[in-house]
Every structure is written in structure tokens, then in C-alpha cells.
Amino acid sequence: MKKALIIGxxxxxxxxxxxxxxxxxxxxxxxxxxxxxxxxxGAxxxxxVNGLSALSLIDAHEIVKQTGHPTGTLSFSTSAGKHIADMPIGGTLPDGTITHSVKRRDLYRALNAEAVRRxxxxxxxxxxxDAQSLPTGGVRATFADGSRIDTDLLIGADGIRSRTREIIDPTAPAAHYLGIYGLGGFVTDHRMREELGLRPGIYNMIFGKKAFFGYLVAPDxxxxxxxxxxxxxxxSTDEMAATSPAQWRERLVAMLSVDRTPAARIVAATPDETFVPGFNQYDMPSVAKWHNDSMVIVGDAAHxxxxxxxxxxxxxxEDAVTLAISLRDIPDTAAALAAFEHERLERVERVVEHGAETSGDKAQNGLMRWLTRMLTPYFLKKAAKSGIEPLSWMFDHRIEWNDVTGVTVMRGNAEESD
Ligand SMILES: Cc1cc2nc3c(=O)[nH]c(=O)nc-3n(C[C@H](O)[C@H](O)[C@H](O)COP(=O)(O)OP(=O)(O)OC[C@H]3O[C@@H](n4cnc5c(N)ncnc54)[C@H](O)[C@@H]3O)c2cc1C
Structure with missing residues (x-):
């Protein structure tokens, strides 16, 4: 049985x-x-729903459903508190599953616990x-504690600051700071929930004058x-450690107070224990090389x-499942990794491009540009008329576990190029 060492x-x-x-x-x-x-x-x-569909191929989407809750609608408001429009966040899977929200910590714990359980x-x-390809095939991975593991294949699932990416290509781009701090938190205040008329399943987005704010209410x-x-x-790490939740709260409340929305009140009511202090937000330029003959990157490490x-x-x-299909169907590891990258690249680049349009160096301007584009009367009318979701290319993507067609075609290409 082929051994795969997964980093992360x-x-x-x-x-x-x-x-x-x-x-x-x-x-x-x-x-x-x-x-x-x-x-x-992050909070x-x-x-x-496209991610949940991919998870369902390995019977893991129930983990997200059990850990989180359905959030099928985005609801946009202005800084004056005026509701602009609602939009679905993807469609519905055959079993009725829609997009879900889940606490970051809970999702990490649940997915890793499930892998251990299996x-x-x-x-x-x-x-x-470090990692080196061995002359006899396979890879030797070296760890900070001095230990080593020999394996047939190394998969870097090591996030945006991936060490595996650097090992595969020392000239690979580094993560790029977006000029945005992220913050978050959780508040249990039933009176506020009732006063605000919050209903589970709706993800509210406010384009404030000075900051962007998103909130939802969980079923509890x-x-x-x-x-x-x-x-x-x-x-810097020191700056992050030196700034208390109270300082971040004060700063954010000041920014949100200029708007006529509930945002400042929600932030002000968030206790220190459930306040996620500010952190840098990054994106990454396109990564030219995702793999060599026995190492590959997936997830944020690649894009x-x-x-x-x-x-x-x-x-x-989607990367994880596609990589597994490629390795299952193509015995030669190098060809399987090439097929995996080929299969994923175009889609991933399109999603990255879409994400970049919603952020950009000038955080607010980028978001405002996106909102303007998304909410033009023409766009909204067209979407409402057709019943088609504006981002269906993104949400409707489905991977078939038993469909080897794409991979077979790619195998031909990989063999030809060998
Ligand atoms: C504020 C914020 C909000 C977001 N919101 C959303 C959202 O709503 N929806 C969404 O889909 N995505 C969202 N994302 C993006 C999402 O969090 C990432 O795309 C996702 O976590 C990527 O998973 P990953 O496993 O590739 O990387 P990570 O989740 O970063 O995991 C990488 C793992 O590798 C480990 N690691 C790193 N280096 C090494 C090493 N050298 N050796 C061993 N282990 C290592 C790390 O400790 C970590 O556990 C958000 C991101 C941020 C920052």
C-alpha cells in the first residue's frame, strides 16, 4: 500500500x-x-455547498452539518441600515443540504477527530x-525535532505559509498582506437577538463607512x-500579543459607531473570552508549481x-478529493500529481480571482466595488427573473468519485509529456 505523509x-x-x-x-x-x-x-x-458536496463523497459532510448550522442566505445592508438585497449562498444538494456556518475551532477539531476515528x-x-526526494523513489521528510519519516509521497496541507511549497519551489511566492485586519466574536444576549429580529439561516453583511461587518444568529x-x-x-506577532481584546473592541466600536446599524452594539457586547482579536489577512499570488515527482501541495498552501x-x-x-481520485486511478505518482494539478488549476484560479475582486489592497474600496457590481439593478433583476444564482459556476461544481473520465484524459497527456 502506497504511504502518503500529509503535513498539516x-x-x-x-x-x-x-x-x-x-x-x-x-x-x-x-x-x-x-x-x-x-x-x-478567525471566529x-x-x-x-460545493465543499459539502465534495465532503459527501467521503461521507464527511454530516460532520459539518452536526457541528454547524445551515446558512443559506446572504442579506446585504448599507451603513444607514437600509436593506439592499438577499442572495442565496449556493443551491441545495440532493439530500437537502445547503451551505453551513461552523465555528472554526469546532470544524478543525471535528474533522481531525473523524480522521483519527477512521x-x-x-x-x-x-x-x-525539510524534505528530499530519495534516489530510490519516495521522499525523506525531516522535522524540527530532528526526526525523519520516509514515505512514498509527501502532501503539503500546511496552509498559507507552507514550508512544503518552498521545498517544492524555492522561488515560490509568499503570502501577500491585504491591508485588512480580521476580527470576530460570539455574543449570547437573547434580548439583543430578539430586539434585532435575528433569524437563523441568514448571514447579514453590512458595508459600513469604515469597516465591513458580517453577523448571523445560531439556532441556540x-x-x-x-x-x-x-x-x-x-x-507583528508581538503587536498582536500586546493588543488586548478590550483595545481592539474599543477601536472597532469607534469605527462601527458612525453607521446606523447594530454592528457597534454587537461588538460592544462581546466579552473578552469570546472576542477574536485582530489578525492580518493575506492572499497569495498564483503558485506556478504545485508538485514535483513525489511532493504536492493542497488547500491554502497552493492557492x-x-x-x-x-x-x-x-x-x-475539493483538492483533497480530486487528489485521492488521481492517485487511485493513476499508478505512477508523478503522473497522478500532474493530473491532479491539471484538473484543479483552472477552477481554483477562477475562484481566487473572484475572491481578489472582493478584497484587494484597498479593503473597503474592493468590497464596495464588488457590492456595486453584484447589486446593480440589471444584475439583480436578471438573477431574480431566471432564478439562477449569480455564482452558480462556483457553487454548482460537483466531483464524481467514480468518474475517472477526466483523469483518464489527463493520464494520456501526462504519459505523452513523459
Ligand atoms: C478570517 C478568515 C475567515 C475565513 N472565512 C472563511 C469562510 O467563511 N469560508 C471558507 O471556506 N474559508 C474561509 N477562510 C479560509 C479558510 O480558513 C482556509 O482556506 C482553510 O483553513 C484552508 O485550510 P488548509 O488546511 O489548507 O490550511 P490551514 O487551515 O491553515 O491548516 C494548515 C495546518 O498546517 C499546519 N502546519 C503549518 N506548517 C506546518 C509545518 N511546517 N509542519 C507541520 N504542520 C504545519 C498548521 O498548524 C495548520 O494546522 C477564512 C480565512 C480567514 C483567515
Whole structure:
């Protein structure tokens, strides 16, 4: 059985492990931290319906459904509190599943726990520092603790600051700071929920004058929120550690108070314990080289999609399943990795481009541009008339576990180019 060493126990790591296991490979996951979830930034994630569809191929979409809750509609408002429009966040899977929101920490823990439950071997506290292709085939991975693991194949699911990406291509681009700080939090205040008339399933987005604000209410009544505010300087680790939740709260409330929306009140009511302090937001220029003969990158390591697209998790999951199909159907590892990249590249680049349009260097201007484009009367009327969702190309993508057609074509190409 082919051994695959997966670097990173975030999202792409455990899903790749479960998919490879199903494809007949033997995965091991090595995670740098003792608990990956504890290191993650951000409050919650929206797992889009295309990602849930990919997860269903390995019977893992129920994990998201059990951990999170359905969030099928985006509702946009202005800084004056005026409702502009509602839009669906993707369609519905045959079993009725729609896009879900889930706390980041819960999702990381649940996916990794499921991989362990399915018998995937995990090693925590193992930070990859180097990897070399062996003359006899396969790879030798070296870790910060001095240990080594020999494997047939190394998969970097090690996030936006991927070490695997650098090993595969030392000239690979680094993550690029977007000029935006992200923040978030959770508030349990039933009176506020009732006063605001919040209903589960609706993800409210406010284009404030100084900051962008998103919030929703979970079925248990807890309000989940995130905010994006412009930040000229990339924060250092020391700066992040030195700024308390109270300082961030004060700063954000001041920015949101200029709007006539509930945002400032929600942030002000968020206690320190559930306040996610400011962190830098990044994207990444296109990565030219995803693989060599025995190493490959997946998820954010290969293509960090801007968080505003809500597609980072789904892209990671689609990668994981596609890689497993390629490795299952193409015995030669190098050809399988080439086929995987070929299969994913065009779609991923389109999603990245869409995400970049929603962010950009000038955070607010980028978001405003996107909103303007999305909400032009022509666009809205057309979408409402046709009943077709504006981003159906993104949400309706489906991968077939048993469909080897695409891979077969690619195998031909890979063999030809050999
Ligand atoms: C604020 C914010 C909001 C977002 N919102 C959404 C959203 O709503 N919907 C959505 O789909 N996406 C969202 N995203 C994007 C999403 O979080 C990522 O796309 C997703 O986490 C990518 O998963 P990954 O497994 O590739 O990387 P990660 O989740 O970053 O996991 C990488 C793992 O690798 C480990 N690691 C790193 N280096 C090493 C090493 N050398 N050795 C061993 N282990 C290592 C890390 O500790 C980590 O556990 C958001 C991102 C941010 C920042």
C-alpha cells in the first residue's frame, strides 16, 4: 500500500487523509502544533455547498452539518441600515443540504477527530523543516525535532505559509498582506437577538463607512460576527500579543459607531473570552508549481482564496478529493500529481480571482466595488427573473468519485509529456 505523509492537520490535512484512505493509500498526518485548532485565527467559517458536496463523497459532510448550522442566505445592508438585497449562498444538494456556518475551532477539531476515528495515524508537535526526494523513489521528510519519516509521497496541507511549497519551489511566492485586519466574536444576549429580529439561516453583511461587518444568529441564539477593518501595517506577532481584546473592541466600536446599524452594539457586547482579536489577512499570488515527482501541495498552501469569497475550505476539500481520485486511478505518482494539478488549476484560479475582486489592497474600496457590481439593478433583476444564482459556476461544481473520465484524459497527456 502506497504511504502518503500529509503535513498539516487543519482542513485540507484530515480531509486528504480520509480521501486517500478511501482511495486505498495509507496516510499519516503530521501537525506542527499539539492542537491545530488552538492556533487558528478567525471566529467561524462558511462551508459552501460545493465543499459539502465534495465532503459527501467521503461521507464527511454530516460532520459539518452536526457541528454547524445551515446558512443559506446572504442579506446585504448599507451603513444607514437600509436593506439592499438577499442572495442565496449556493443551491441545495440532493439530500437537502445547503451551505453551513461552523465555528472554526469546532470544524478543525471535528474533522481531525473523524480522521483519527477512521484509523488515520496522527503525530502532533511535528513541524516539517525539510524534505528530499530519495534516489530510490519516495521522499525523506525531516522535522524540527530532528526526526525523519520516509514515505512514498509527501502532501503539503500546511496552509498559507507552507514550508512544503518552498521545498517544492524555492522561488515560490509568499503570502501577500491585504491591508485588512480580521476580527470576530460570539455574543449570547437573547434580548439583543430578539430586539434585532435575528433569524437563523441568514448571514447579514453590512458595508459600513469604515469597516465591513458580517453577523448571523445560531439556532441556540448565540450571535456570531466578524469584521474587516483597514490596517495599513501588517501586525507583528508581538503587536498582536500586546493588543488586548478590550483595545481592539474599543477601536472597532469607534469605527462601527458612525453607521446606523447594530454592528457597534454587537461588538460592544462581546466579552473578552469570546472576542477574536485582530489578525492580518493575506492572499497569495498564483503558485506556478504545485508538485514535483513525489511532493504536492493542497488547500491554502497552493492557492489562498480571500476569506471574503467563503471558498477556502471548499477549495481545500475539493483538492483533497480530486487528489485521492488521481492517485487511485493513476499508478505512477508523478503522473497522478500532474493530473491532479491539471484538473484543479483552472477552477481554483477562477475562484481566487473572484475572491481578489472582493478584497484587494484597498479593503473597503474592493468590497464596495464588488457590492456595486453584484447589486446593480440589471444584475439583480436578471438573477431574480431566471432564478439562477449569480455564482452558480462556483457553487454548482460537483466531483464524481467514480468518474475517472477526466483523469483518464489527463493520464494520456501526462504519459505523452513523459
Ligand atoms: C478570517 C478568515 C475567515 C475565513 N472565512 C472563511 C469562510 O467563511 N469560508 C471558507 O471556506 N474559508 C474561509 N477562510 C479560509 C479558510 O480558513 C482556509 O482556506 C482553510 O483553513 C484552508 O485550510 P488548509 O488546511 O489548507 O490550511 P490551514 O487551515 O491553515 O491548516 C494548515 C495546518 O498546517 C499546519 N502546519 C503549518 N506548517 C506546518 C509545518 N511546517 N509542519 C507541520 N504542520 C504545519 C498548521 O498548524 C495548520 O494546522 C477564512 C480565512 C480567514 C483567515
Amino acid at each position: 492537520g487543519g482542513i485540507a490535512g484530515p480531509v486528504t487523509a480520509m480521501a486517500l484512505q478511501r482511495a486505498g493509500l495509507e496516510p499519516i498526518v503530521c501537525e506542527a502544533y499539539q492542537d491545530a485548532a488552538a492556533e487558528q485565527l 467561524y467559517l462558511t462551508v459552501a 484509523g488515520v495515524r496522527y503525530e502532533y508537535g511535528k513541524r516539517l523543516v 441564539g448565540e450571535i456570531w460576527w466578524f469584521a474587516n477593518m483597514p490596517g495599513a501595517q501588517e501586525l 489562498a482564496v480571500a476569506s471574503s469569497s467563503g471558498q477556502g475550505v471548499s477549495m481545500a476539500v
